[in-house]
Amino acid sequence: MDYKSGKLLIEQKVEDFNKNENIYLNKSFQETETRNRFIDPLFMALGWEFDQTGIQRRHWDVHREFSQRDNSSTKKPDYAFRADGKVKFFVEAKAPWVPLTEKGPIFQAKRYAFSTAGKTPIVILTDFQEFRVFNTLARPIYDNPLQGLLKGFDLKYTEFPEKWDFLYGNFSKEAVLAGSIEKLAGKISKNTKSLDAEFLADITEWRENLAKNIAIRNKALSVDEINEAVQRILDRLIFIRNLEDRCIEEEGQLTRMIENKDDEAVYGSLIPMFQRLDSAYNGLLFKKHFSEDLEIDGKTIKAIVKNLCWPASPFQFDIIEPEILGRIYEKFLGSKIRLTEEHRAKVEEKPEVRKAGGVYYTPEYIVRYIVENTVGETTKGKTPEQIEKIKILDPACGSGSFLIGALGYLIEHHRQFYVDHRGEKKYKGDWYETPEGEVCLTIQKKRDILKNNIFGVDIDREATEVAIMSLYLKLLEEGFDKGEAQLFVGTLLPDMTANIKCGNSLISSDYYEGRDLKLFSDEEFKNVNVFDWDGKNGFPEIMKAGRFDCVIGNPPYVRMEGFKEIKDYLKNNYSCHDERSDLYAYFIEKGHRLLNSNGRFGMIVSNKFFRSNYGKPLRDAIIKIADVERIVDFAGLPVFKGATVRTVIIITSQKKNDNKLVLYAHPVDPNVFSQIENGITAVEDAVNFTEVDSMSLGNDSWNFVHRSTEALLNHIKNKNMPLGEHVDGNICMGIKSGLTEAFIIDNETKEKLVKMNPESAEIIKPFIVGRNIKSYSIDFQNAFIIYTYHGIKMDKYPAALEYLSEFKDKLKNRATKQEWYELQQPQYNYYEYFEKPKIVFPDIAKETRFAIDNNGLFCANTVYFLPVVNKYLLGLLNSSLANYYFNHVCAGLEGKNEKYLRFFGQYLENFPVHVVEESNVDNLEKKNRIIEIVNQIENNINNKDKGQGDHEKILHSNKIKILSHQIDALVYELYGLTEEEIKIIEGGQT
Numbered sequence: 007m008d009y010k011s012g013k014l015l016i017e018q019k020v021e022d023f024n025k026n027e028n029i030y031l032n033k034s035f036q037e038t039e040t041r042n043r044f045i046d047p048l049f050m051a052l053g054w055e056f057d058q059t060g061i062q063r064r065h066w067d068v069h070r071e072f073s074q075r076d077n078s079s080t081k082k083p084d085y086a087f088r089a090d091g092k093v094k095f096f097v098e099a100k101a102p103w104v105p106l107t108e109k110g111p112i113f114q115a116k117r118y119a120f121s122t123a124g125k126t127p128i129v130i131l132t133d134f135q136e137f138r139v140f141n142t143l144a145r146p147i148y149d150n151p152l153q154g155l156l157k158g159f160d161l162k163y164t165e166f167p168e169k170w171d172f173l174y175g176n177f178s179k180e181a182v183l184a185g186s187i188e189k190l191a192g193k194i195s196k197n198t199k200s201l202d203a204e205f206l207a208d209i210t211e212w213r214e215n216l217a218k219n220i221a222i223r224n225k226a227l228s229v230d231e232i233n234e235a236v237q238r239i240l241d242r243l244i245f246i247r248n249l250e251d252r253c254i255e256e257e258g259q260l261t262r263m264i265e266n267k268d269d270e271a272v273y274g275s276l277i278p279m280f281q282r283l284d285s286a287y288n289g290l291l292f293k294k295h296f297s298e299d300l301e302i303d304g305k306t307i308k309a310i311v312k313n314l315c316w317p318a319s320p321f322q323f324d325i326i327e328p329e330i331l332g333r334i335y336e337k338f339l340g341s342k343i344r345l346t347e348e349h350r351a352k353v354e355e356k357p358e359v360r361k362a363g364g365v366y367y368t369p370e371y372i373v374r375y376i377v378e379n380t381v382g383e384t385t386k387g388k389t390p391e392q393i394e395k396i397k398i399l400d401p402a403c404g405s406g407s408f409l410i411g412a413l414g415y416l417i418e419h420h421r422q423f424y425v426d427h428r429g430e431k432k433y434k435g436d437w438y439e440t441p442e443g444e445v446c447l448t449i450q451k452k453r454d455i456l457k458n459n460i461f462g463v464d465i466d467r468e469a470t471e472v473a474i475m476s477l478y479l480k481l482l483e484e485g486f487d488k489g490e491a492q493l494f495v496g497t498l499l500p501d502m503t504a505n506i507k508c509g510n511s512l513i514s515s516d517y518y519e520g521r522d523l524k525l526f527s528d529e530e531f532k533n534v535n536v537f538d539w540d541g542k543n544g545f546p547e548i549m550k551a552g553r554f555d556c557v558i559g560n561p562p563y564v565r566m567e568g569f570k571e572i573k574d575y576l577k578n579n580y581s582c583h584d585e586r587s588d589l590y591a592y593f594i595e596k597g598h599r600l601l602n603s604n605g606r607f608g609m610i611v612s613n614k615f616f617r618s619n620y621g622k623p624l625r626d627a628i629i630k631i632a633d634v635e636r637i638v639d640f641a642g643l644p645v646f647k648g649a650t651v652r653t654v655i656i657i658t659s660q661k662k663n664d665n666k667l668v669l670y671a672h673p674v675d676p677n678v679f680s681q682i683e684n685g686i687t688a689v690e691d692a693v694n695f696t697e698v699d700s701m702s703l704g705n706d707s708w709n710f711v712h713r714s715t716e717a718l719l720n721h722i723k724n725k726n727m728p729l730g731e732h733v734d735g736n737i738c739m740g741i742k743s744g745l746t747e748a749f750i751i752d753n754e755t756k757e758k759l760v761k762m763n764p765e766s767a768e769i770i771k772p773f774i775v776g777r778n779i780k781s782y783s784i785d786f787q788n789a790f791i792i793y794t795y796h797g798i799k800m801d802k803y804p805a806a807l808e809y810l811s812e813f814k815d816k817l818k819n820r821a822t823k824q825e826w827y828e829l830q831q832p833q834y835n836y837y838e839y840f841e842k843p844k845i846v847f848p849d850i851a852k853e854t855r856f857a858i859d860n861n862g863l864f865c866a867n868t869v870y871f872l873p874v875v876n877k878y879l880l881g882l883l884n885s886s887l888a889n890y891y892f893n894h895v896c897a898g899l900e901g902k903n904e905k906y907l908r909f910f911g912q913y914l915e916n917f918p919v920h921v922v923e924e925s926n927v928d929n930l931e932k933k934n935r936i937i938e939i940v941n942q943i944e945n946n947i948n949n950k951d952k953g954q955g956d957h958e959k960i961l962h963s964n965k966i967k968i969l970s971h972q973i974d975a976l977v978y979e980l981y982g983l984t985e986e987e988i989k990i991i992e993g994g995q996t
Contacts, residue, residue: 007050007051007052007053008053009174009178011051012050012051012052012053012170012174012178013051013167013170013174015047015050015051016047016048016051016166016167016170017167019044019047019048019051019134020163020164020166020167023044023102023134023135023163024163024164030044030102030135031102031103031135032103033101033103035101035102035103036101037084037099037100037101037104039101040099040100040101040102040133040134041070041084041099044134045084045085045097045099045132045133045134048132048134048166049068049085049087049097049177052173052174052177052178052179053178053179053180054067054068054087054178054179055067055068055179056068056070062442062443062444063440063442063443063444064444065088065091066088067087067088067089067179068085068086068087068088069085069086069088069093070084070085083096083097083098083115083118083129084097084098084099085097085099086126087182089179089182089183090183092125092126092685093122093125093126094126094128094182094187095119095126095128095129095130095177095182095187096115096118096119096126096128096129096130097129097130097131097132098111098114098115098118098129098130098131098132099132099133100131100132100133101133102133102134102135103133104133106131106132106133106136106138107151108151109148109149109151110317111131112131112138112140112151113146113147113148113151113317113320115129115131115140116129116140116142116146116153116154116320117142117146117319117320117321117322118322118325119140119142120142120143120144120145120146120201120320120321120322121201121320121321121322121323121325121326122201122325122326123200123201123202123326123327123330124143124191124200124201125685127141127142127143127191128140128141128142128187128190128191129142130177134163135162135163136160136161136162136163137159137160137161137162137163137166138155138159138160139155139156139159139160139190140154140155140156141154141156141190141191141192142154143191143192143198143200144198144199145199145201145204145320146320147320148317148318156190159176161173176190188684188686201321201326201330202330202333202334202337204320205321205326205331205334206334206337206338208313209240209244209334209338210338210341210353212240212309212310212313213236213240213338213343213353214351214353215306215309215310216236216239216240216302216306216310217232217233217236217343217351217353218350218351219302219303219306220232220235220236220300220302220351221345221349221350221351222349222350223300223301223302223303224300224301225349227300229343229344229345230532231296232343232345232351233342233343233468234297234467234468235295235296235297235300236343237468237471237472238291238295238297238471239297239302240310241291241471241472241475242280242291242292243260243310243311243314244314244323244331244475245291245475245478245479246259246260246279246283247260247314247315247319247321247323248323248324248479248482249283249482250323251322251323251324251325252323252324252482252483253324254482255283258315258316259279260279260311260314260315261311261312261315263275263276263279264276264304264307264308264311267304268304269303269304269305269308270304271304272304272305272307272308273300273302273304273307276307277298280292280298281294286498287478287498287499288498288499288500288501289474289478289498289499289500289501289502290471290474290475290501290502290503291474291475291478327483328410328476328477328479328480328483329370329373329407329410329411331476331479332367332405332406332407332410332472332473332476333367333368333405333407335405335472335476336367336404336405336407337367339404339405339466339468339469339472340355340356341353341354341355341356342354342356342468366646366647366649367405367407367646368407368408368560368610368646369645369646369683370407370411370685371682371683371685371688371689372560372610372645372655372689373407373408373410373411374411374688374689375638375655375688375689375690376408376411376558376608376609376610376655376657377408377411377412377415377558377608378415379606379608379635379636379657380398380556380557380558380606380607380608380657381396381398381412381415381416381556381558382415382419383606384396384555384556384606385415385416385419389423390420390423390433390436393416393419393420393455393459394454394458394459395458396458396459396555396556397459397461397548397553397554397555397556398412398459398460398461398554398555398556398558399461399462399463399554399556399557399558399600400412400461400462400463400557400558400559401462401463401511401557401559401561401593401596401597401600402463402464402465402511402559402560402561402562402593403462403463403464403469403470403473403506403559404464404466404469404473404560405469405472405473405476406462406472406473406474406476406477406506407476407560408558408559408560409460409461409462409473409476409477409506410476410477410480412459412460412556412558413455413456413459413460413477413480413481414480416455416459417447417452417455420436420437420447420451420455421437421445421446421447424436424437424445424447425445428445435448435450435451436448436450436451437451446484449481449482449498452481453481453498453499453500456477456481456500456502456505457500457502457505460477460502460505460506461505461506461545461548461554462505462506462507463506463507463508463509463511463537464506464508465508465509465510465511465535466508467508470506470507470508473506474502474503474506477502477506478499478502481499482498507537507543507544507545508535509535509536509537509543509544510534510535510536510537511537511593511596512572512576512580512589512592512593512596513534513535513536513537513572513575513576514536514537514538514539514541515536515538515541517534517536517572517575518536530571533571534571534572539600552602552603553600553601553602553605554600554601554602554605555601555602555604555605555606556601556605556606556607556608557597557598557600557601557605557606557607557608557609558607558608558609559593559597559609560609560610560611561589561590561593561594561597561609561611562589562590562593563588563589563590563611563612563651564588564589565586565587565588565589576592580592580595580596580627581595581623581626581627582594582595582623582624582627583623584619584620584621584622584623584624585620586620587620587623587624588612588614588615590609590611590612591615591621591623591624593609594607594609594611594624594627594628594656595624595627595628597609598627598628598631598632598658598660599631601632601660602660603660603661604660604661605659605660606657606658606659606660607632607656607657607658607659607660608655608656608657608658609655609656610645610653610654610655610656611653611654611656612651612652612653612654613639613652613653613654614652616654616707616708617707617708617709619912625703625707625708628658628703629703631660632658632659632660633658633659633660633661633700634656634657634658634668634700634703635657635658635659635668635669636655636656636657636668636669636670636671637654637655637656637657637668637669637670637671638654638655638671638689638693639652639654639670639671640652640653640654640655640679643679655689667697667698667699667700668697668698668699668700668703669695669696669697669698670695670696670697670698671693671694671695671696678692678693679692707895707912709894709895715894715990718983718987718990718991719891719894719895721981721982721983721987722887722891722918722981722983723916723918724918726918726919726920726921726981727918727919727920727921728915728916728917728918728919729872729914729915729916729917729918729919730914730915730916732879732919732921733872733873733874736839736872736873736874737870737871737872737911737914737915738839738870738871738872738873738911739849739867739869739870739911740864740865740866740867740868740869740870740871741791741793741829741831741864741865741866741867742829742830742831742866742867743791743829743830743831743866744817744820744829744830744831745813745816745817745820747813748792748810748812748813748816748817749791749792749794749810749829750773750789750790750791751770751789751790751791751792751809752788752789752790753788753790755790755809756770756790759805759806759809760805762805763803763804763805763806765802765803766803766805766806768802768803769792769793769794769798769803769806770790770791770792770793770806771790771791771793771840771862771863771864772786772789772790772861772862772863772864773789773790773791773863773864773865773866774786774787774789774846774859774863774864774865774866774869775789775865775866775868775869776848776849776850776851776866776868776869777848777868779846779847779848779855779856779857779869780855780857780947781853781854781855781856781857781884782856782857782858782880782884782940782943782944782947783857783944783947783948783951784846784857784859784863786861786863791864792806792809792810793829793864794806794810794827794828794829795828795829796824796828796829797828798828800825800827807827810827811827814826814827831867839871839873840862840863840864840865841862842862842873843858843859843860843862843875844858844859844871844872844873844874844875845857845858845859845871845872845874845875845876845879845880845883846858846859846863846865846869846870846871847869847870847871847883847909848868848869848870848909849867849868849869849870849908849909849910850868850906850907850908850909851906851907851909852906852907853889853907854883854884854885854888854889854892855884856880856883856884857880858875858877858880858944859871860875870909870910870911870914877936877937877940877941878922878933878936878937878940879919880940881936881937881939881940881973881977882919882920882936882977883917884970884973885970885973885974885977886974886977886991886992887974887977887978887981887983887991888917890990890991891917891918892907892909892913892917893907895913895916896908896909896910896913920977920980920981922980929980932976932979932980933980935976936973936976936977939969939972939973939976940973942969943966943969943970946962946965946966946969947962947966949962950962950963950966974992978991
């Protein structure tokens with residue numbers, strides 16, 4: 007229905023309601039009649055189709071009675087409106103006689119939307135007589151019904167015709183497709199806690215209260231037993247609430263089980279329920295467990311149950327996706343219960359989490375992309391019988407986000423297969439058809455997929471329990487018909503303890519070979535937690551049959567410094583080892599070892615190993631055992647909120663193909679990345695993929711460049727001398743003082759020290775840092791360094807020694823073997839380099855910035871320098887050609903919407919210097935002209951800095967630009983570039 011006919015229809019409905027208010031406001035006029043007579047037509051007038059035929063239900067515009075439950079105090083939204091395959095907003099309908107200002111209906115409506123974790127934060131509450139819109143990004147509060155109300159949208163039905171433009175511009179299908187709901191929702195402010203944060207805060211409080219109570223009342227329990235008991239009890243209660251909200255178990259039974267019970271009898275009253283659920287569902291959660299025999303205060307259990315259930319709880323568990331619950335648990339598992347000497351329980355952050363700077367769950371779009379390019383490629387074109395044999399592994403599964411993603415993908419793959427093969431009788435037992443004609447998998451088939459295909463390992467036992475629970479919730483996500491469930495023999499949930507195991511994926515029991523076991527404490531055994539993949543407690547059948555088909559995940563990013571006890575083992579058993587390696591490196595190598603000959607690998611990891619020296623063993627290991635197929639470089643964008651790590655997705659295949667191209671991509675810009683984050687665009691659609699030759703995976707570093715760029719870089723390098731040879735390998739880094747506040751002084755302090763002790767002038771030197779260096783010039787800021795090199799005799803410089811003694815305590819704390827008053831670096835032999843003229847450049851910059859120092863400046867470690875003075879070389883290094891070269895070979899850092907380059911020596915040494923032979927008169931003339939222009943640029947910079955007027959400064963700036971372009975033109979000629987190659991450099995094309 008278009009705008010005009012929609013407005014006509016709504017005018018008719020308003021007139022009808024106005025004429026017959028006495029009928030519609032009577033309690034005999036029910037909600038169903040209201041929907042049919044008024045609310046359906048209201049949204050039809052806004053362009054939404056209600057009776058779509060010939061397409062699957064999942065693609066309908068409108069889902070009526072979203073949960074298909076009617077007589078429930080926690081009934082789900084009456085309508086879910088969809089566009090672009092996503093639910094955009096909910097509508098909760100009431101009969102016109104129901105006041106829409108009542109706390110109950112408002113809270114009920116808001117908790118639906120809040121439970122989507124920001125995906126669908128807009129909910130409309132209407133009885134046609136009134137129209138109220140709420141934004142539910144923040145946790146709804148029962149006693150604050152006005153919270154989140156969008157006042158400009160609080161309308162009476164009589165206002166609909168005159169405000170039709172307003173309604174149509176926000177809630178018509180046309181407007182929603184154009185992004186109106188996202189604008190209404192806005193962004194979560196810093197002070198707004200998301201569903202994740204709210205649920206995490208609640209479950210953390212429940213754990214702490216439960217742990218304290220169990221510790222006080224059950225003194226014989228160890229800390230590990232308390233952790234396990236608390237985890238099992240909370241998991242059971244949360245799982246039951248999921249069963250209730252998904253209509254699998256009767257609603258409200260958890261509340262009824264404990265109401266009117268004496269405090270001492272509350273927990274015991276739940277045990278028969280746990281036993282019944284074990285019989286019905288099997289799985290892990292409800293198996294007989296020692297926690298059932300504990301003494302627990304009923305008030306503690308009652309408080310938890312009350313806050314999990316209607317009406318106190320803001321959480322609607324059938325709307326909270328298993329993936330979202332999993333990421334909440336991921337953060338929850340970042341802390342653990344410990345016991346004091348008095349057997350009191352406290353919850354503290356785990357040491358490994360502290361080292362890593364927190365817990366960072368993997369966003370859904372990352373999981374989806376990796377699963378599609380591993381599991382998706384492996385299952386492409388395969389039948390259910392063939393897929394039964396596929397084994398998918400996450401060796402650091404945590405709470406199971408990647409395994410949930412893989413299970414969801416497999417379920418959808420099977421569903422689509424059955425849609426395409428409806429006529430084949432042999433599959434009839436695997437699926438059924440809903441009244442709307444939609445194909446769904448039976449619970450038995452989903453159960454088989456989970457058991458046959460999904461495997462995981464994690465060193466944290468609690469994480470494996472959560473992973474199993476999350477997989478069960480994914481299995482039951484769509485609910486099921488209990489009659490259908492009774493058609494097969496056995497219990498609903500498979501025992502996943504043989505699929506999801508606790509252990510250290512990187513270390514097997516040979517860790518203890520040749521060592522006296524008496525030397526190992528119980529704590530070390532527990533921390534190392536060896537795992538034998540081929541052993542009885544591993545996956546012997548899978549390993550014997552050829553290993554896994556897919557290895558996926560997000561391994562931990564933790565530097566090896568914190569793992570001294572296992573470092574020797576890793577060094578002796580992994581070729582990727584380096585003393586500075588990160589834990590993820592070993593998971594990459596191990597993951598590839600666990601793959602079969604046709605296997606596929608996909609992980610998101612730090613990109614540091616691409617270009618760092620310590621990443622070379624890992625780069626070599628990957629190239630030897632696999633083909634890199636895809637790299638998605640997020641270029642410093644905040645994939646993990648709050649973390650500064652630069653991440654990449656790496657997809658590889660075990661099928662070796664020496665001529666294979668690598669697809670390399672990075673997001674176009676931060677705005678596109680935000681579309682990925684918000685689920686508007688898929689990763690594949692939001693990034694520009696470039697085909698690069700596998701030769702990009704070089705021994706020195708991995709530099710991914712477009713073929714035209716690669717050809718251009720090769721042309722630039724051809725027949726030219728590496729800078730490292732040109733300067734005899736002398737690419738030097740400046741001084742690392744070890745304590746800037748002690749050694750770096752201003753001019754006033756320098757004058758004071760020299761006055762007290764004139765000899766101090768010998769060791770007080772002019773000093774620059776990277777930001778002082780510009781192209782062709784140095785902005786010296788009157789800073790000085792007290793140059794106390796290693797072995798210096800400080801009795802000659804008492805004033806300097808006295809000054810430094812103020813910092814003695816701090817200087818003693820430095821990690822250095824030198825005297826407390828000595829610089830951390832360098833040795834005395836650096837002195838001659840600093841005193842002589844040299845070319846200096848910053849270690850981090852947005853573009854090339856090289857300058858000549860003729861004043862004997864000493865440099866910070868944020869400065870590199872070449873111990874030569876060569877103005878021809880200076881012109882080359884500041885040219886557009888050099889800038890283009892360094893942009894493609896230097897490691898990068900991301901600033902705020904800006905890219906910075908790291909000008910490390912290892913990147914500089916291969917810069918191709920065009921050496922001009924004396925016999926080549928034409929080129930010699932060009933070289934001399936470059937030197938002449940460099941002198942002119944330096945003079946203009948000096949004159950510009952001395953100039954007083956703005957106009958004079960502008961004139962000098964313009965002249966410097968013109969002169970720089972002249973150098974560029976000469977450099978292009980010397981390097982023999984074509985017009986097309988020049989366009990690539992100057993246009994920044996790739």
